[in-house]
Amino acid sequence: MSYVLAYDLGTTGNKATLFRSDGHLVASFFHSYDTYFPNVNWVEQNPDQWWESIEVTTHKLLEQSKIDKDEIKAISFSGQMMGVVPIDKDGNLLRNAIIWADQRSIEQASRLEKIGNQKVYSMTGSRITPTYFGPKIAWIRDNQPEIYRKTFKFLFAKDYIIFRLTGIPGTDFSDASMSNIFDMKEKKWSEELVQTLQIDIDKLPDISSSLTVVGNIIPKVAAQIGLSPKTVVVRGAGDGAAATVGAGVFDSNEAYLYLGSSSWISTCDEEPFFDPQARTFNFCHPVPGFYCPTGTMQAGGASYQWAKNTFCDLEGKAANELNLDVYALLDDLIDKTSPGSNSLVFLPYLLGERSPRWNVNARGAFIGLSMVHTKSDLLRAVLEGVTFNLKIILDIFEKVGGFRFEKIRLIGGGAKGRNWRQIIADIFGKMVTVPEFPSEATSVGAAICGGLGVGLLSIDDAKEFVKDIIVVEPRLDFKERYDRMYEIFEKSYSVLTEVFDSLSKIR
Numbered sequence: 001m002s003y004v005l006a007y008d009l010g011t012t013g014n015k016a017t018l019f020r021s022d023g024h025l026v027a028s029f030f031h032s033y034d035t036y037f038p039n040v041n042w043v044e045q046n047p048d049q050w051w052e053s054i055e056v057t058t059h060k061l062l063e064q065s066k067i068d069k070d071e072i073k074a075i076s077f078s079g080q081m082m083g084v085v086p087i088d089k090d091g092n093l094l095r096n097a098i099i100w101a102d103q104r105s106i107e108q109a110s111r112l113e114k115i116g117n118q119k120v121y122s123m124t125g126s127r128i129t130p131t132y133f134g135p136k137i138a139w140i141r142d143n144q145p146e147i148y149r150k151t152f153k154f155l156f157a158k159d160y161i162i163f164r165l166t167g168i169p170g171t172d173f174s175d176a177s178m179s180n181i182f183d184m185k186e187k188k189w190s191e192e193l194v195q196t197l198q199i200d201i202d203k204l205p206d207i208s209s210s211l212t213v214v215g216n217i218i219p220k221v222a223a224q225i226g227l228s229p230k231t232v233v234v235r236g237a238g239d240g241a242a243a244t245v246g247a248g249v250f251d252s253n254e255a256y257l258y259l260g261s262s263s264w265i266s267t268c269d270e271e272p273f274f275d276p277q278a279r280t281f282n283f284c285h286p287v288p289g290f291y292c293p294t295g296t297m298q299a300g301g302a303s304y305q306w307a308k309n310t311f312c313d314l315e316g317k318a319a320n321e322l323n324l325d326v327y328a329l330l331d332d333l334i335d336k337t338s339p340g341s342n343s344l345v346f347l348p349y350l351l352g353e354r355s356p357r358w359n360v361n362a363r364g365a366f367i368g369l370s371m372v373h374t375k376s377d378l379l380r381a382v383l384e385g386v387t388f389n390l391k392i393i394l395d396i397f398e399k400v401g402g403f404r405f406e407k408i409r410l411i412g413g414g415a416k417g418r419n420w421r422q423i424i425a426d427i428f429g430k431m432v433t434v435p436e437f438p439s440e441a442t443s444v445g446a447a448i449c450g451g452l453g454v455g456l457l458s459i460d461d462a463k464e465f466v467k468d469i470i471v472v473e474p475r476l477d478f479k480e481r482y483d484r485m486y487e488i489f490e491k492s493y494s495v496l497t498e499v500f501d502s503l504s505k506i507r
Contacts, residue, residue, distance in 0.1 A: 001020060001021070001067075001071060002016075002020070002021040002071060002073045002456055003018055003019065003020055003021065003067060003071050003072045003073065003458065004019050004021065004028065004072070004073065004074050004075070004076065004238075004449075004450040005017070005018050005019075005061070005072050005074070005075040005076075005441075006018075006075070006076055006077070006078065006229075006443040006444070006445045006446035006447040006450065006482040007054060007057075007075065007076075007077050007078070007159045007213070007234050007446065008077075008078040008079075008242075008440075008442045008443045008446060009050055009053075009077065009078070009079040009080055009158055009161065009239075009261065010078055010239065010442070011032075011035070011090070011101070011260070011261040011262070011321055012032055012051035012097070012261060013030050013032035013033055013053060013438070014030070014031055014033070014050060014054060014057060014348065015028060015029070015030045015057070015439075015441055016029050016030075016031075016057030016058055016060075016488045017026070017061075017382070017441055017443040017444075017447065017453050018061050018067070018072075019075075019443075019444075019447045021451060021456045021457070022401075023144050023436055023444075023464060023465040024463075025204055025364045025440065026065050026067070027061050027064045028061075028064045028440060028443070029039070029056075029057040029060040029061055029064075030057070030058050030118040031052070031056045031261065032053075032466055033045060033046070033050060033052070033207065034046065034049060034050035034422045035099070036096065039104070039402070041102065041103040041104055041108075041351075041352065041360065042098075042102055043098070043099050043101040043102040044098055044099060045083075045094055045096060045097050045099050045101065045431070046096050046097070047085050047097050047157070047160050048093065048097070050157065050160070050161060051161065051164055054161060054164075054225060054437040055225050057222065058225045058226050058227060059225070059226050059335055062226050062227075062485075065256060066316050069227055070228045070230060070233070071227045072227065072228065073231065073232065073453065073454055074231065074232045074233070074234050074450035074453060074454040074456070075165075075217075075231055075232075075233055075234070075435075075450060076164065076233070076234040076235070076236040076244035076446045076449045076450030076453065077158035077161065077234075077235070077236030077237070077248075077267070077446050077449075078158070078236060078237060078238070078243070078443060078445055078446040079156060079157040079158025079159070079161075079201075079236070079237075079238060079239060079243075080100055080157045080173070080238075080239055081100055081101055081156065081157075081174075081175055081178045081210045081238035081239060081240060081283075082099075082100040082131055082132050082133050082136075082156075082179070082234035083097045083098060083099040083133070083136075083156060083157050083191070083281060084097060084098045084133055084137055084140070084147075084154050084155075084457050085097045085132055085154065085155045085156070085157065085159075085160040086140065086147060086148075086150075086153075086154050087151070087152055087153055087155060087163065087169075088150045088151065088152050088162070088325050088447050089152040090132075091100050091164075091167070091417075093139075093161060094147045094150055094151060094177065094326065095144065095147050096440070098136045098139075098140075099157075099158075099297060100131060100138065100262070101131070101351050102130075102131070102502070103130045103131055103351075103360045104130065104136075104137060104139055104320060105130040105135035105136050105139035105353055106130045106360060107128060107139075107142075107310065107374065108130070108135040108136075108138035108139050108142065108197060109130040109132070109135035109180070110128075110195065111136075111138070111196055111197055111198070112128045112180065112197065113128060114192070114196060115192065117278065118278070118426060119387050120193070121183070121274065121278045122241070122274060123185075123190060123193070123276045124177070124179075124180055124181070124182055124183065124184060124190070124193070124285075125177060125184045125272045125274075125281055125282030125283065125330060126177075126178065126180060126277040126282065127279035127281065127292070128180060128411065129180065129354065129358065130360065131177060131354060132178040132179055132180040132181075133154070133156065133175075133178065133180065133181070134179045134181035134193065134197050134199070135180060135446050136198065137154050137196040137197070137199050138199055139145040141198065141199055141370055144310070144404075146230050152169075153169045153203060153205050153213065153387075153481065154203055154204060154205070154268075155169060155205055156171050156175040156205075156238070156489070157173065158175070158236055158237075158238070158406075159171045159175065159235075160239070161404035162214055162235065162236075164221065165217050165221055165233055166183070166214050166215045166216070166217065166218060166219065166237055167218055168214050168215055169205050169206070170175055170205045170206045170207070170208060170212075170235065171205045171206075171207055171208075171215065171235075172207065172208060172210040172212070172235045172236065172237055172238075172284075172357060173187060173207060173208075173209060173210065173285075173288075174210055174238040174240070174241035174242075174283050174284045174286060174292075175237070175238040175241075176189070176207045176284075177282070177283040177284045178238060178240075178283050180193065181193040181194050181197065181204075182207075182373070184272060184282065184284065184291070184352045187207070188207065188412075189201055189204050189207070190346060194454060199277050200367035201359070203302060207413060208239065209235070209286075209288050210233060210234075210235055210242075210284075210286035210453075211234065211286065211287075211288070211449055211452050211453040212234065212235045212236055213232055213233070213235075213453055214233045214234065214235055214282075215232075215233060216230065216232060216233065217227055217229050217231055217233060217451055220287055221246050232453075232454055234409055234449055234453035234454065235449070236286075236446050236449045236450070237286040237374035237445065237446070237449055238283065239442050240258075240264060240266060240283060240292065240294060240296070241283055241284065241286050241292060241445070242286065242442045242445030242446050242449065243256070243258050243266070243282065243411060243441050243442045244256070244266050244267075244268060244285060244286070244292050244446055245286050245287070245413075245444070245445035245448050245449065245462065246283075246411065246441035246442055246443065246446075246448065246464070246465075246466070247409050247411050247435070247441050247445075248409065248435070248446035248463055248466030249266070249267060249268045249438050250268055250287070250410075250462075250463060251268055251269075252267055252269040252270075252403060253404065253405065253406070254267060254405070254409070255394075255397070255403070255405040255408055255409070256407070256408065256409040256410070256411055256441075257390065257410050257415025257424065257439070258411050258412045258442075259263075259300055259301050259410060259411070259412040259413065259415055259417075259420070260300065260301050260412040260413060261299075261300070261301050261302045261416065262297065262298055262299070262300055262302065262303060262373040263296070263297050263300020263386065263390060263412070263414070264294050264295060264296035264297065264300075264393075265290070265294065265295050265390060265393045265394055265408075266293065266294040266295075266356075266390035267294075267298055267395070267397065267403060267405070268290050268291070268292055269290065269291055269293060269488065270290060270291070271344040271473075272291045272293065273291075273397070273401045275369050275396055275400055276400070279295065279355055279356040279358070279392075279393075279396055280293060280294060280295040280355055280356070280393065280396055280397070280401075281293075281294055281295070281296075282294065282357065283366075286445070286448075286449050286503065287452075287459065290335060293354035293397065293401065294355075295356060295390075295392075295393030295396065295397070296354050296355050296356050297348065297353060297354060297355060297356075297386070297389050297390065297393070298349070298350075298351040298352055298353055299332060299348055299349065299350040299351045299364075299386075300386050300390070300414070301386075301412065301413060301414045302350065302351065303346075303348040303350055303364070303382050303385070303386050304327075304379075304386070304414065305383055306350055306382060306422075307379055307382045308326060308327070308330060311378060311379070312326065312329075312330060312375070312379075312382075313431070315333070325416075325469065327416065327499065330337030330379055331417055331418055331419050333375065333376040333379055334376055334379055334380050334419040335419070337374075337375075337376045337379075337380040338378055339384075339426060339478040339481055339482060339487050340375055340384075340385060340425075340478075340481050340482070341355075341373075341377045341378075341381035341384055342372060342377045343364070343381065343382040344366060344367070344369060344373055344377050344378070344381040345367040345368055345384075345385065345485065345488055345489055345492050346362055346364070346365070346367075346378075346381040346382050346384065346385030346386075347362075347363075347367070347385060347489075347492060347493055348364060348367075348382065348385045348386045348389055349362035349363050349364050349493075349500075350363070350364040350393055351434065353389075354405075355393055356393055356396065356460055357493070357498070357499070358366055359392040360500050360504075361497075361500045361503070361504040362493070362497070362500050363500050365492070365496060365504060366381065366480070367379065367488075367492045372422065375406040379420070382422075383417075383420050383423050384417065384427065384485070385424055385426050385489065387420075387427045387428075388485070388486050388489040389489075390424075390440075391428060391486065391489075394408075394428060395485070405430065406430070406431065407430060407431040407432065407433055408424070408428060408430055408432050409431075409432075409433050409434070409435060409466075409468065410424065410432055410433070411434075411435065411438045411439075411441035411442075412438060412439065412441065413438075413439050413460070416438065416439070419466065419471070422435065422472055422475070423471060424472075424476040425472045425475070426475050426482055427476050427482050427486070428474070429474050429476075429479060430446050430474060431471060431472070431474070432471075432474070433468040433470060433471050433473040434468065434470035434472075435466050435467060435468050436466075436467050436468075436469050444465055444466065447465075448462045448465060458488065475491075485499065488496040
């Protein structure tokens with residue numbers, strides 16, 4: 001039997017998952033790592049902890065599955081996008097990674113405005129934003145010149161691990177397309193954009209398909225982590241692109257919603273979709289010749305995690321004592337509420353916002369809070385607020401882009417929440433489905449990339465990997481109430497933008 005090993009380098013940790021070539025999930029292990037917040041809007045991680053997670057999860061997988069390591073024909077990756085990892089010519093790490101949620105490079109991103117936001121959008125598929133790879137490199141150049149001078153290559157998260165495995169630097173089209181310096185149509189770094197940010201193009205990695213075979217694992221490294229040096233490393237994709245494949249989305253009639261720390265709606269098309277207001281963006285699909293029109297919000301699942309950490313100590317302790325998932329207990333609390341959260345609105349902008357607001361100063365808020373509200377109401381309001389924000393993205397695709405989705409497939413950890421699934425179906429007014437392995441969708445996508453890369457799979461085989469096991473229908477009884485709350489949600493953000501800007505000036 002042949003196997004593919006997928007690593008999913010997410011925001012909270014790495015999940016290593018072993019699949020048979022027929023799509024059967026054999027084993028999966030997760031290992032967490034730390035996130036650091038050294039300043040307002042600064043977010044970093046230590047790539048050495050990423051590597052430690054690779055070692056730990058690989059050994060655990062092999063120990064549990066008891067398969068012959070030589071039967072693992074390929075390994076591939078899904079990785080958090082937009083982060084920056086600088087290495088020197090000897091492959092040494094030069095600083096912590098500046099990850100996707102970091103927004104420190106506002107000044108550097110503004111340099112691209114000389115070219116014009118519309119031109120940058122039409123060239124790269126994305127509007128100008130400090131969250132992207134290119135502006136973050138420019139920030140290092142401006143503020144840490146010694147590190148910049150020593151840097152041989154700036155890498156994305158997954159590509160740093162691939163470098164550790166193979167000694168070969170590089171990246172794929174999907175990660176490169178979330179950089180603000182990549183020409184989507186020409187499939188190469190844009191000299192004009194790179195020069196505008198005043199960075200050196202030779203410090204950027206070479207770019208190839210997500211299905212590219214990078215090489216074999218260095219023998220010494222293979223022995224260290226327990227794999228065979230015969231195993232082939234396939235480049236893989238950024239997590240958004242991997243999720244698209246893992247969600248079974250291969251044409252423009254299909255869409256999925258990823259409910260992770262960040263949350264996004266994405267589809268697939270042969271051409272990028274350009275919103276006239278540049279509220280959504282595009283990245284390259286792992287399968288060459290396709291694109292992924294997408295809208296990503298900063299704090300989707302992260303908003304719910306924040307609420308759990310802030311309000312739910314008792315539930316957390318009870319879950320630990322009973323060996324239960326704390327979110328299952330929170331679902332029990334939300335069972336006591338009704339749609340609309342007792343007329344309470346939550347703005348889910350705890351990390352600023354990308355799509356659809358593109359406002360680094362946006363902040364979270366409960367609106368309408370009164371003595372009648374309970375913890376249960378607050379929890380439900382958080383889920384509804386995140387979903388209202390995602391509905392804006394969905395409306396852009398359907399009302400502006402002309403896409404038509406009969407259903408939305410949910411993936412990511414949030415898809416396990418029975419109340420959240422129903423809230424999404426009700427607010428979107430659409431059927432919602434959940435596949436067999438919603439939390440492994442990015443891993444499934446990485447595994448498919450690996451299988452396609454080494455010829456174990458065809459595209460038709462890949463589509464068979466994804467099977468829905470839950471179907472949730474929208475409840476039309478609550479449509480009018482949710483439509484009214486949606487209007488209030490939009491108005492709430494609009495009237496508070498000036499307040500958010502004022503707060504940003506106070507340190």
